[in-house]
Amino acid sequence: MFTFLPVTHPTSDTKHPLLLLQSAHGDKYFFGKISEGSQRSLTENKIRISKLKDIFLTGELNWSDIGGLPGMILTIADQGKSDLVLHYGNDILNYIVSTWRYFVFRFGIDLSDHIMKDKEVFKDNIIRVKSFNVLKNGGNGTDEFFNSFQKGVLSSIVSKMFPKHAPTDRYDPSSDPHLNVELPDLDAKVEVATNYEISFNPVRGKFKLDEAVKLGVPRGPLFAKLTKGQAITLDDGTVVTPEQVLEKERHFAKVLILDIPDDQYLSAFVEKFKEYDCAELGVVYYFLGDSVTINDDLFKFIDLFEKSNYGKVNHMISHNKISPNTISFFGSALTTLKLKALQVNNYNLPRTDRVFSKDFYETFNKPLAKGTSLCESQETPLRTVIEKDNIHIFAQNKTVTLEPFHRSEESMKCEINGSVPALSWKQIFEDHIQPLGFPLADIDTVINDQLHVNNFNNTTEKKKHVEIITLGTGSALPSKYRNVVSTLVKLPYTYSNGDIVNRNILLDAGENTLGTMHRMFSQLAVKSIFQDLKMIYLSHLHADHHLGIISILNEWYKYNKDDEMSFIYVVTPWQYNKFVNEWLVLENKDILDKIKYISCEHFINDSFVRMQTQSVPLKDFNELIQENSGQEERKKLDLDTNSSYRDINLINQMYEDLSISYFQTCRAIHCDWAYSNSITFQMNESNKHDTFKVSYSGDTRPNIKEFSSAIGYNSDLLIHEATLENQLMEDAIKKRHCTINEAIGVSNEMNARKLILTHFSQRYPKLPQLDNNIDVKAKEFCFAFDSMIVDYEKIGEQQTVFPLLNKAFAEEKEQEDESAGSEDVEDVDITPKKQKKS
Template sequence: MFTFIPITHPTSDTKHPLLLLQSAHGEKYFFGKIGEGSQRSLTERKIRISKLKDIFLTGELNWSDIGGLPGMILTIADQGKSNLVLHYGNDILNYIVSTWRYFVFRFGIDLNNHIMEDKEVYKDKAITVKSFNVLKNSVNNETEVFNSFQKGVLGSIVSKMFPKHAPTDRYDPSSDPHLNVELPNLEAKVEVSTNYEIAFNPVRGKFKLEEAVKLGVPKGPLFAKLTKGQKVTLDNGTVVTPEQVLEKERHFAKVLILDIPDDSYLNAFMESFKDYDCAELGMVYYFLGDDVTINDDLFRFIDIFDRNDYGKVKHMVSHNKISPNTVSFFGSALTTLKLKALQVNNYNLPRTDRVFSKDFYDRFDKPLGKGTSVSESQERPLNTVIEKDDIHIFAQNKKVIFEPFHRNEEPMKCEITGDVPAFSWQKIFEEHVKPLEFPLANVDTVINDQLHVNNFNNTAEKRRHVEIISLGTGSALPSKYRNVVSTLVKIPYAHADGNIINRNIMLDAGENTLGTIHRMFSQLAVKSIFQDLKMIYLSHLHADHHLGIISLLNEWYKYNKDDEMSYIYVVTPWQYNKFVHEWLALENKGILKKIKYISCEHFIDDSFVRMQTQSVPLAEFDEILKENSNHEVRRKLDLDRDSSYRDVDQIRKMYDDLSIEYFQTCRAIHCDWAYSNSITFRMDENNEQNTFKVSYSGDTRPNIEKFSLGVGYNSDLLIHEATLENQLIDDAIKKKHCTINEAIDVSNEMNARKLILTHFSQRYPKLPQLDNNIDVKAKEFCFAFDSMIVDYERIGEQQHIFPLLNKAFMEEKKQEEDFEDVESIHDPEIKLKKQKKN
């Protein structure tokens, strides 16, 4: 038996489809796209992937399609997995993995990039996979992007990113040419879509013991030969064949996974599959990009596959106008609802609205909820031979199970289970919130009066105030209740004529920050947020702080590309700027013209500005490797002398463009090239004395001298990491983070007016330590929760609900304990963790 389990489908916060294929013996394979949020979806649904063997990537490879892959690989490696194979139909895959070299490094896992030629077959003991590489422009059959030398360099880089053994303590990444070599130039965008046919290896028939004995076959080795399909000769010369002692072999239906990025690919798909052999084809998955139109042209292609001698072909369609916009992360959404019941104006109700395809739902008579928005692509009904019972909507709960069947004796066995349940905030409130008996919280105030209400920047009073949205508040990796860290700060500026503009700045942006924004806000509100987004700041190179940045840049560009005067400032460690340039050269070079980059090092509160490493020219790569191999001491790579000079012109321009009075960084006590920062904004054109100073710690140990008494002193707002509970001081020292008390101490020494604590360890994802903390000298403070919107003038209001927060999460605490009790029976690691906690 083989089971296909949808891990993600197109929603606001998981944009693409991902399938988990699982055999009865436990082998696991991914097919589809590893978009941002994929890993969190696995955590949400308690799906373990320790036996994951292979990832088969489909379609094109833009960041939207694989933005969750770097984090997924890091997590798989940390779980002790020794090998993993990435399959794809173009050698651009090696370039893609190489761009991560500045922030992805794990030893002990053997990562193998398998580039599959068109029609190439991969086979193991369970499945056989055949690739179909469809070129967007079928006239140009040139699919190779790099020459043999360039391929060798890229392969060498990937091997250095995932070494089998840990490097020595003397290893210095800045002196390793593999991690500092320039990547090959990309002349044109790679436009190829990889697709797969999956065939399950047949099951041999049962061994007929009685028949073998009758034929005189003695028990022992000859039995084994027969079961392996080999004929045997008995002592008397009789030849016994497997067919005489085995029941008929059983087979499985085949599966096609087709990924069509946009309408311009459709003709190429028609050409590639017009003569496809549909015999024993049981299921076709259609992973349709947002820009694929649901019309007759599409269904002319789909109709190709409606032919099979063994039974009806089933069709499973994934598209953002067909799949439901269900809440992907229910645990997080329920947390938001409970917190909203306590502070109704501090959270938006997660949005589930969507515009659906009228053409599809009318033609196939699929149910839609009352009041659902629809749009149509053509006036006449869809023309297709597909019957309504044979087409299905791809969604998380739509499992497909394949069982073996006897050819020519019975139909294919393909069972589809699971329906999309009706979603009701009112029902969820009644079941989970009402029993808590929170004062003033009822279904009208929390749900009915708040549907589609945006509580960010939504009143005349708020438009004049600084506001903060904590989009993610966890550390290390996404969890069920907290996504990785990301904070948006809105700082208004009043012009002399009274007109107010906003300067939105993003302080770090972990994976799926954009998904959270889309879940929280309408498309109109999203547009406004990104038109006001003026700066993205990255504190350091750890992946949990920046895997969401490329998505934010793409979204920003969508709303600002036509405004010639619009630019976005990107302030990061210098290595990340190299990654941005290498990645956007692959995906969208146009964005690079709209980015104004400044290194964090150029804002350093120090007379000494560290130099960055000079990139190794591609042509010199082999020469340097040979030179290093002939010497015991590796040659240090050259430093970029110019990088020690602050980019004064760009900094002054940023000050003018964003009405900034001062921007400073100091070196954080965390990892190399890590920073804390402080920015002083002007607030009023008529009053130069009216300023607002915000400081952000990033990840760090307490930094009293440089941060509290240095760049951040007298901050109006401090946003500080508080990763660990106070009793875990040893862990905090080891991992170079702060406990809650240490973060409060930094605030007290800084003389900060107000304090927000964030970046909590995922070991207590629901609620940080609220009591047994030292006194906070700031006028107001609060603990950040995901999706929290807080007016700077009202930060302290959360303190009034502290007594109710423990009560709010009793249900989740009980569920987690029950799960750990069950899992600890099978998993010694969870058992040990539970014993330590107790």
């Protein structure tokens, strides 16, 4: 028996489909896209992947499609997995993995790639997978972008990112000539979609002992030969064939996984599959990109697969206008609802609205809730030969089970189970909120009056105030209750004529930051936030702080590409800028023209500006590697002397564009190239003394000298990490983080006016330590929760509900917590002695 289980389907916060294939013995394979939020979905649904063997990536490989893969690999490695194979139909795969070389490093796991040419077959003792590579517009492109030398360099880089043994000395990938090497140039955009046919080894028929004895076959080795399908000859010359002593073997239905990125691929798919043998085809999964049109042309292609000889073909459709926008992370949504019951204006109800395809739902008579918005692609009904019962909507709980069948004697055994339950906020409120007995928390106040209400920047008063959205508040890796860290700060600027413009800045952006925003806000509100987004700041290179940045840049470009005067400032460690350039050349190089990059090091509060290392030219790679081979002391890379000069002109331009008085960084006490920052913004054109100073710690040990007493002193707002509870001082020192008391101590020394504590260890997924902390000298403070919207003027209001917070989460404390005791696996200094054990 084999089961196909959807891990994710297209929703606001899980962008694409991912399918888990599991055998009866627990062997596991991934098929599809590993978008941001995928590993959190595994945690949410308690899906274990310790027996995961292979990942078969489909379609194209933009960041939207595989943004969750780096974090997934890190987590799999930290769970002790020794090997993992990535399968794909194009040699761009090693280039993609190589772009992560400055922030993805794990020893002990052998990560390898298998580039599957068109119609190449992968086989193991369980499954047989055949690839189909489809070129956009049916072109004559290639599945090979690199020559043998370039492939060798990329393979070398990947092997050094995942070495079998840990380095014995302090290790910095940006100083390793095996890693800090220029990647090959890309001359053309990769426009190839990979698809797969999955088939299974047949099940041998039972051995008919009585028949064998009757035919005179002696017990022993000859029995074994017959069971293996070999004919035997008896001593008297009689030939006995397996068919005489074995029941008929049983077979499984075939499964097709077709990933169509956009309409320009469709004609090529028709050409590729018009002669496809559907004889034993049981299920076809269609992973359709957002821009694929639901119309007759699409279903003319789908109709090609209605030819099976052994029963009906089931068609499973994944598309953002067909799959439901269900709540992907219910644990987190329930936390938001409980907190909203205590502070109704500090949270938005998670949004589940979606515009569905009228063409699809009316043609196949699928149920939809009353009041659902519909759109149509054509005036006439869809023309198709497929019966409505054979079409299924791809969704998380829609499982497909294949069992063996006898050819010519019975139909294929393909069972589809699961339905999408309707979401009822009313029912959730009655089950989980009402029993808590919170004052003023009635269903009208918390639910009915808040449907589709946006509580960010939504009143005349708020428009004049600084506001903060703590989009993610956890550390290390996403958990059931907290996503990884990201904070958005809105800073209004008032012109002399009274007009107000917003400057939104994003302080770190962990995986699926964009998904959280889409779950919180309408498309119109998201557009407004991104049109006001002026800066992205990255504190350091740990994956839990930046795996969401590429998605943020893509979304920003969508709303600002037509504005010639619109640019975004990106302030990061220099290694991350290399990654951004290498990635966007692959995906959309036009975005690079809209980015103004400045190194964190160029804002350092120090006369000494560290130089970045010079990349090894691609042509010199082999020569340099040979020079370093066998040497105890590796040859040091050259330094880029120009990188020590601050980009004063660009810094001054940013000051002017964003009305900034001062921007400073200091070196954080965490890992190499980690920073804390302080930014002073001008707030009023008519009053140059009206300023607002925000300081952000990033990840660090308490830094009184450089942060509290220097760049951050007298901050209006301090946003500080408080990863660990106070009794875990030893862990805090080992992992270079702060306890809650230490974070408060930094604030007190800084003389910060207000304080937000965030970045809590996932071992405390629901509630940080609220009591037994030292006194906070700031006028107001609060603890951050995911999706919290807080007006700077009202930060202290949370303190009034402190007594009720423990009561709010009593229900969760009674349940087994999958995240309890989890290590900070993504927040790992790549120095071997600092590695966390799984």
